[in-house]
Amino acid sequence: xxxxxxxxxxxxxxxxxxxxxxxxxxxxxxxxxxxxxxxxxxxxxxxxxxxxxxxxxxxxxxxxxxxxxxxxxxxxxxxxxxxxxxxxxxxxxxxxxxxxxxxxxxxxxxxxxxxxxxxxxxxxxxxxxxxxxxxxxxxxxxxxxxxxxxxxxxxxxxxxx
Amino acid sequence: xxxxxxxxxxxxxxxxxxxxxxxxxxxxxxxxxxxxxxxxxxxxxxxxxxxxxxxxxxxxxxxxxxxxxxxxxxxxxxxxxxxxxxxxxxxxxxxxxxxxxxxxxxxxxxxxxxxxxxxxxxxxxxxxxxxxxxxxxxxxxxxxxxxxxxxxxxxxxxxxxxxxxxxxxxxxxxxxxxxxxxxxxxxxxxxxxxxxxxxxxxxxxxxxxxxxxxxxxxxxxxxxxxxxxxxxxxxxxxxxxxxxxxxxxxxxxxxxxxxxxxxxxxxxxxxxxxxxxxxxxxxxxxxxxxxxxxxxxxxxxxxxxxxxxxxxxxxxxxxxxxxxxxxxxxxxxxxxxxxxxxxxxxxxxxxxxxxxxxxxxxxxxxxxxxxxxxxxxxxxxxxxxxxxxxxxxxxxxxxxxxxxxxxxxxxxxxxxxxxxxxxxxxxxxxxxxxxxxxxxxxxxxxxxxxxxxxxxxxxxxxxxxxxxxxxxxxxxxxxxxxxxxxxxxxxxxxxxxxxxxx
Numbered sequence: 001x002x003x004x005x006x007x008x009x010x011x012x013x014x015x016x017x018x019x020x021x022x023x024x025x026x027x028x029x030x031x032x033x034x035x036x037x038x039x040x041x042x043x044x045x046x047x048x049x050x051x052x053x054x055x056x057x058x059x060x061x062x063x064x065x066x067x068x069x070x071x072x073x074x075x076x077x078x079x080x081x082x083x084x085x086x087x088x089x090x091x092x093x094x095x096x097x098x099x100x101x102x103x104x105x106x107x108x109x110x111x112x113x114x115x116x117x118x119x120x121x122x123x124x125x126x127x128x129x130x131x132x133x134x135x136x137x138x139x140x141x142x143x144x145x146x147x148x149x150x151x152x153x154x155x156x157x158x159x160x161x
Numbered sequence: 162x163x164x165x166x167x168x169x170x171x172x173x174x175x176x177x178x179x180x181x182x183x184x185x186x187x188x189x190x191x192x193x194x195x196x197x198x199x200x201x202x203x204x205x206x207x208x209x210x211x212x213x214x215x216x217x218x219x220x221x222x223x224x225x226x227x228x229x230x231x232x233x234x235x236x237x238x239x240x241x242x243x244x245x246x247x248x249x250x251x252x253x254x255x256x257x258x259x260x261x262x263x264x265x266x267x268x269x270x271x272x273x274x275x276x277x278x279x280x281x282x283x284x285x286x287x288x289x290x291x292x293x294x295x296x297x298x299x300x301x302x303x304x305x306x307x308x309x310x311x312x313x314x315x316x317x318x319x320x321x322x323x324x325x326x327x328x329x330x331x332x333x334x335x336x337x338x339x340x341x342x343x344x345x346x347x348x349x350x351x352x353x354x355x356x357x358x359x360x361x362x363x364x365x366x367x368x369x370x371x372x373x374x375x376x377x378x379x380x381x382x383x384x385x386x387x388x389x390x391x392x393x394x395x396x397x398x399x400x401x402x403x404x405x406x407x408x409x410x411x412x413x414x415x416x417x418x419x420x421x422x423x424x425x426x427x428x429x430x431x432x433x434x435x436x437x438x439x440x441x442x443x444x445x446x447x448x449x450x451x452x453x454x455x456x457x458x459x460x461x462x463x464x465x466x467x468x469x470x471x472x473x474x475x476x477x478x479x480x481x482x483x484x485x486x487x488x489x490x491x492x493x494x495x496x497x498x499x500x501x502x503x504x505x506x507x508x509x510x511x512x513x514x515x516x517x518x519x520x521x522x523x524x525x526x527x528x529x530x531x532x533x534x535x536x537x538x539x540x541x542x543x544x545x546x547x548x549x550x551x552x553x554x555x556x557x558x559x560x561x562x563x564x565x566x567x568x569x570x571x572x573x574x575x576x577x578x579x580x581x582x583x584x585x586x587x588x589x590x591x592x593x594x595x596x597x598x599x600x601x602x603x604x605x606x607x608x609x610x611x612x613x614x615x616x617x618x619x620x621x622x623x624x625x626x627x628x629x630x631x632x633x634x635x636x637x638x639x640x641x642x643x644x645x646x647x648x649x650x651x652x653x654x655x656x657x658x659x660x661x662x663x
Binding site for chain 1: 212215326328329331332335336338339342346348349351353354377380381384385386550551552554555556558559560561562563566567570572573574575576578579582583584586587588590591592593605609612613616617620621622623
């Protein structure tokens, strides 16, 4: 008979809950699997694997609980859109900094990182982007290298001088 | 008087010229990030932390502390003038503060916030000076079992204050603890979860975690729906000195707010937000002019602002006496202590009295500077809001990358920003708060170390945690906190408290 179900059985699925729970299960599980490769030791002398095994299991179990709850009585969360362009650009910019700073040196790496990052905004105009990047490069060189004496070469060996 | 001697030592340290200077720099920067939406004190402290490594320890900590309480203060200025709280705890100030500004009473509202914050800061600094030494003495007798239970309690209490469901907050804490296990095991030296990468032997750096979770993730949130920050109507400020009527109405709320804030600030995980909301609720309930609340009641500004500032000061109590951070910024300060070779905890007060009392005295000096700085400079702060976000976020990203790299010139620390930024962004989108993860990450190694020590002292008998009385009490409190966090009645109240914040 339709409509005879008591209201509390009404299922409220929540994608964010399931996703969050899934991430916890995945990471917790990975740490559990990894910790089994280390010495677990005894209660008296716990090995390097024991604590991560314990905490990893807790994370995975909590993740599972969040998934189940998300399938039955999830939290209402507006997930919203993902700014793919910003995500991609910022990831590339930061990775580039880490990868290139030793070889290219402080000034070129900062300039490229800043320029790339400005592109994360869809509203930015090219001229503004260049101006912002130039300004930030000068400012960060002054702050970090001149004022704070950070020991990073201004121009790196990849440039050949 | 021991207290007076201690305070004298503190002031003689804090009044050294370089300490006053960096205290000033700290509160100035803190006010700036408090005013600017989209960049919070946690990301700022994380970015500036590497800079402070070359300072004297006490100078570094004074500056970092200044950023923290400066930000609490700066957030209220924009909340009042343009209804844009720069900090979560200032959201409640906007309710009545902005209404007052619209009625042409911006000056009174700003003065109420400044005077309230100053009184609260003064009282809370004294409370800190009085409460810290006895607490530290108790903590000195703690063994590994007690420390384990204490850290566990601290972590669990932070759930009760986090937004979102308790289940997710708990999972975030555990995940933070788990990430804390990456790197060489402290007892055996075994490298864990490093994928054969020598650069990961030291583990993730907490600066990478903080900058990723609070900086990059926040930028991505802001870039979701870009809009130019509308040319907000900025109220004119005149008559900074409140009328006699306003002054009379401020006294009660300021005193009650100070008391509430000083008490709640000790709780881990954002006690200052809870303090300002509780103070607002209390003032509204006991007021004879309830209908004025939300329509420009000065009590609704003075009370929460005092509570917020008092809580910002007393949240240093668990950090300085137990080594337990009550706020993500405190978690970063734990890192600052460690970098300078000082283990935060009850030993600080004995081994480094000048640092301990100097930091406390500097908070009072910082509060004086805040009042002197803010009322005349309000125009400057408001103008800062015109900085477009297109300039601001590349600056945050670049400074984050440079700052993190300069920690130990390790590119993996920079790559870790990306990892934690993306992970944090997805989790925040799913309704998980990042603060518990950072607390778990910083406290996780302490938890493991004390667990393993306690177990080997007790010859492998896990019952040591419940047979030692202090440890047992702490665990009972932890269970109670957990029950409170999941109890529906209280959860509903928490939800109403935190949804008002949106």
